[in-house]
Amino acid sequence: MKATLGYYPGCSQSGTAAEYDISTRACCKALGIGLTDVPDWTCCGSTPAHTVDHHLSGALAARNLLQAEAAGLDRVATPCPSCLAALKTADARLADETYRAEVERLLGRPGPGPVECVSVLQVLYEQVGAGGIQKHVKRPLAGLRVAPYYGCIMNRPPGLMLFDDPENPVAMDEILAACGATIVDFPFKTECCGAAFGMPRLDMLQRLSARILDMAQSCGADCVVVACPLCQMNLDLRRGQVNAASGQDIRMPVPYFTQLLGLALGLPEADLRLDKLVLPLAPALEAAHLREQACERAREAGHAAKTTGGKPDGAPAKEDASCA
Amino acid sequence: MQTINLAADCDQAFMDAVARESGQDLKSCYQCGNCTAGCAYSQDYDIPVHQIMRLVQLGQKERVLSCRSIWLCATCQACTTRCPNNIEVATVMDVLRHMARRAGKAPERLVKSFTDGFLASVARHGRVFEAGLAAVFALKSGKPLQDAGLGPAMLTRGKLAFLPHQPGGRGKEEVAEIFARFENRTDAAPAKKTGEDAQ
Numbered sequence: 220m221k222a223t224l225g226y227y228p229g230c231s232q233s234g235t236a237a238e239y240d241i242s243t244r245a246c247c248k249a250l251g252i253g254l255t256d257v258p259d260w261t262c263c264g265s266t267p268a269h270t271v272d273h274h275l276s277g278a279l280a281a282r283n284l285l286q287a288e289a290a291g292l293d294r295v296a297t298p299c300p301s302c303l304a305a306l307k308t309a310d311a312r313l314a315d316e317t318y319r320a321e322v323e324r325l326l327g328r329p330g331p332g333p334v335e336c337v338s339v340l341q342v343l344y345e346q347v348g349a350g351g352i353q354k355h356v357k358r359p360l361a362g363l364r365v366a367p368y369y370g371c372i373m374n375r376p377p378g379l380m381l382f383d384d385p386e387n388p389v390a391m392d393e394i395l396a397a398c399g400a401t402i403v404d405f406p407f408k409t410e411c412c413g414a415a416f417g418m419p420r421l422d423m424l425q426r427l428s429a430r431i432l433d434m435a436q437s438c439g440a441d442c443v444v445v446a447c448p449l450c451q452m453n454l455d456l457r458r459g460q461v462n463a464a465s466g467q468d469i470r471m472p473v474p475y476f477t478q479l480l481g482l483a484l485g486l487p488e489a490d491l492r493l494d495k496l497v498l499p500l501a502p503a504l505e506a507a508h509l510r511e512q513a514c515e516r517a518r519e520a521g522h523a524a525k526t527t528g529g530k531p532d533g534a535p536a537k538e539d540a541s542c543a
Numbered sequence: 544m545q546t547i548n549l550a551a552d553c554d555q556a557f558m559d560a561v562a563r564e565s566g567q568d569l570k571s572c573y574q575c576g577n578c579t580a581g582c583a584y585s586q587d588y589d590i591p592v593h594q595i596m597r598l599v600q601l602g603q604k605e606r607v608l609s610c611r612s613i614w615l616c617a618t619c620q621a622c623t624t625r626c627p628n629n630i631e632v633a634t635v636m637d638v639l640r641h642m643a644r645r646a647g648k649a650p651e652r653l654v655k656s657f658t659d660g661f662l663a664s665v666a667r668h669g670r671v672f673e674a675g676l677a678a679v680f681a682l683k684s685g686k687p688l689q690d691a692g693l694g695p696a697m698l699t700r701g702k703l704a705f706l707p708h709q710p711g712g713r714g715k716e717e718v719a720e721i722f723a724r725f726e727n728r729t730d731a732a733p734a735k736k737t738g739e740d741a742q
Contacts, residue, residue, distance in 0.1 A: 230671040233708040235697070259712035261669045266618060267661040270640050273564075278721045279665070282714075325724045371619035376631065385624050411583040414617035418680050419653035421689060423587050423615070456693055456702075495700045 224342065225292030226254035227283060229302040229448075230262050235456070236299075236448030238492035242477035243298045243339050245490035249481070250347045250355060257287045257295060263305035266415055277318065278325035280309035284334045285326070298339040298477070300373040300447045306336040307379055338373060340446050340476070341382045344390040349397040357485030359399025362511030363503065365479070366405040366440035367391040368431065368454075370412065370447040385409070391446060391476050398483035403438040407431050412453045425464035428453045432461065432469045441503035442472045444479060451475060455497045472498040545606075553602035561599050565638040571628040572596045578622035578632045588612035592622055592632060599635070608643045614651035616640070653684055664707075666722040669715035672707035 232240035247254050264279035284306065287295050297303050313319045313330055323330045343352070369388045377385040386409065392402045412431055413424025432454060435443045445451045454461070455473040462468055474496060481491045493500050562569050572593075579591040589611045590598070598607050607613070613636055622632035649655040657680055664676045681687045697703040709715055 230673070230708070233670065234673045234704050235702045237702070259710045259714040261710050261714040261718045262665040262671055264665070265661075265671075267658040268665075269618070269637055270658055271644065271662065272641055272725065273637070275721070275725050278725070279718065282717055282721065286714075325721050327720060327724065371617070371621070375620035376623040376633075409621075411617055411619040411621070414619065415657070416615075416617065416654070418677070418684070418690065419651070419657040420587075420615065423584065427583055456696060459692060495702065497696045497700065 223255055223292055223294075224253060225257050225287045225290065225295035227257045227260055227263075227287070227295050227297040227302060227306065227336075229297055229299040230265075231448035231452075232298060235452060236475075238495040239298050239448055239451070239475045239477060241492050242475060242481045242486075242490060245486050246343070246477050246480050246484065247339070249484050249486060250343065250352065252342060252346060254296065255290070255292060257283055257292065258290050259286060263302045265301045265305055269305070269308070273312070274318070274321045274325060276305060277309045277312055277322040280305045281313065281322055281326060281330050284310060284331035284336075285328075287334055288331045292334075294335045294337065296337050296339050296342045298446070298448075300338065300370055301449065303336060303338050304372045304379070306334075310334055310336060311379060338382065338446070340373065340390055340394075343394060343480075344383075349393040352394055352480070353397040356398055356483045358483055360395070360479060360483050360507065361399050362507035362509075362514065363400045363479075364403050364439055364441045364507070364510075365395050365400045365444045366403050366435040366438055366442070367395060367408060367476070368405065368412075368435070368443045368445050368450060369408050370445065370450045371409060371414070373409075373446055375409065391444065395444060395476065395479060398480055400479065400483075403435075403440045405435060405438050405440065407434045412450045414449060414453075417453060417457060421460060422464070424453055424457065425461050428457065428461045429465035429467070432458075432471060433465065433467065435471060436469055440471065441506055442474060442500065444476050445473055446476050458498060470498055470502070472496055472500045472503050474500050547601065547603060547606075549601060552605070554604040555602055557604035558599060558602045560642070561635065561638055564641070565631065565635045567630050567635055568628075569596070569599055569630070569635070572600065572626075572630055573628070575627060577625045577627065581621040581625050583619060583621070584612075584615050584617065587615050592616070592636065595639070596630075596632065596635070599639075607639060608646050608648055609650065611650045612636075613639045613643060614649065614654045656680065656683055662722075666719055668707040669710045669718045670708055672704075674703055674705060675707065 228240050260283050263283060264276040268276035268279050319330055374380050374383045374385045374388045383390045388408060396402050410431060411427055413427040416424045443454060451473055478491045478493060574593055574597055576593045579585055579593040582592050585591050595607055595612060616636040618633050620633050626632055660676050660680050664672050
């Protein structure tokens with residue numbers, strides 16, 4: 220019963236978040252997951268549609284489910300949590316006959332049957348798994364301290380998303396740990412970054428995104444790793460605006476988890492497009508490399524004289540654990 | 544502090560409509576405040592979300608539909624996730640926003656303008672045309688330079704497409720048809736009728 224896995228890229232992944240789409244496709248290919256694009260896909264409606272009308276949002280999402288169904292795809296993966304929420308919500312609500320009737324009127328034809336929609340994160344976590352990923356790692360992210368940031372709706376509401384823990388999700392943690400990265404204990408995994416308020420209420424976004432970056436910095440992270448194009452845009456592209464409001468100068472990069480995964484899998488830059496990040500990843504990788512070298516020296520010194528207990532140069536005491 | 548006259552202002556039809564449109568059992572809210580405690584936007588709200596739930600229970604239609612909070616909810620789903628009585632609080636906020644639109648209320652004008660602009664872009668292209676949306680919003684918002692500083696970073700990283708990314712087949716037409724049927728609905732809050740949505 221191996222179903223063909225459909226792939227719904229979503230609008231952002233065709234524009235500002237192209238690197239998320241490129242690295243997602245490359246990682247899936249490298250890990251043996253075949254993706255078939257939903258043909259002639261259109262916008263899922265995202266947040267704006269559901270804030271205006273639930274039948275409109277249902278119809279915009281259902282059109283894509285119909286496209287998937289017509290192509291024989293009964294399972295569809297998308298990298299974007301907002302697309303995922305729109306597709307899953309429509310699929311769930313269509314079970315109600317009254318709701319379905321109005322959505323079908325907007326569609327002008329019968330609506331889709333059930334289609335299982337999942338995140339690319341869930342596919343990688345469940346189909347390949349941390350163990351499977353570890354076997355493919357060619358360039359471990361040794362020494363890199365990452366704060367996995369899931370955003371609001373990757374796992375919420377739990378009754379709809381049905382994946383991972385809604386308050387303390389771990390899928391991305393485990394995937395990145397399998398890549399050799401050190402996962403910092405990040406309490407803001409699911410706090411809101413300001414969502415789509417960047418244009419209409421920049422002040423709210425500045426406050427919320429600054430909070431997340433500040434926490435990641437306090438946790439000693441080299442980078443915040445994301446799975447959502449809107450979170451990425453707010454934390455990376457809008458960094459100047461966020462720093463200006465908070466009075467801080469946080470330079471921490473914000474790569475997609477698929478970019479770090481691809482890096483660990485040894486994929487070439489053309490598959491990762493790290494050049495599209497506004498805050499460059501290179502300084503974080505360099506810091507990780509230096510830290511790893513320091514740890515290596517500390518380990519060697521430890522072997523030589525266990526009683527001296529030398530601390531690695533330039534590395535704060537709390538990072539000793541990653542040298543173990 | 545405002546005084547509410549429960550006897551005079553209680554709108555039973557409003558309470559019933561919110562319950563029906565959201566599909567939620569509003570009576571089961573016992574004001575624990577978990578939703579407000581977890582809400583990232585509480586400090587921006589004029590009425591905290593647990594009080595909105597209470598005002599709905601009391602049929603306070605005018606106060607609820609006129610507030611700013613319902614426009615500032617990001618649907619982050621923390622409230623729904625943490626409600627001990629399994630009320631989909633974020634869905635209730637969504638429904639209140641629908642009702643406020645139908646009643647012609649939008650105290651957060653720019654939030655409504657952004658939403659309308661987004662949907663107008665989808666109606667026109669089948670997918671969101673990010674640069675077009677940003678340009679139109681910049682002109683209409685009255686703060687045209689707010690995001691101008693993002694331009695150079697986007698340009699140098701190839702993140703600014705000057706042409707819309709459109710579906711190849713019938714997708715664009717089908718999406719336009721969905722919007723056309725939606726706007727012909729009698730109770731619809733059309734995305735195009737007001738002047739600010741004409742792009």
